[in-house]
Amino acid sequence: MDEDSPAERLRVAIAMFEFGLGMQRARLRRVHPNADESVIDSAVDEWLLSRPYEPLGEGRGRPSARFV
Known part of the structure; x- marks a missing residue:
């Protein structure tokens, strides 16, 4: 497969x-x-669901209007 x-x-x-x-x-x-x-x-589940650097869903870097 390719x-x-x-x-x-x-x-x-x-x-x-x-x-x-x-x-x-x-x-x-x-x-x-x-x-x-x-x-x-339980600890793995918690780890998967946590976003310590983006608690509000805000990612790092330049803001993008790509999905707005």
């Missing part, structure tokens, strides 16, 4: 996302070695 095809790019993005989740899980297990899986799952 490396630049939308399907291949999506597969790569999903693989990178899953790899990132695995890294975050490993970090949380190191930080909280006695936590059970449900605590780690």
Whole structure:
């Protein structure tokens, strides 16, 4: 399959996302070695839903009118 095809790019993005989740899980297990899986799952969910630098949905950089 073509490396630049939308399907291949999506597969790569999903693989990178899953790899990132695995890294975050490993970090949380190191930080909280006695936590059970449900605590780690909750912490991962909280991490996915948090946006510490954009609490109001405001991103960094130049403002854009692209989606206005």
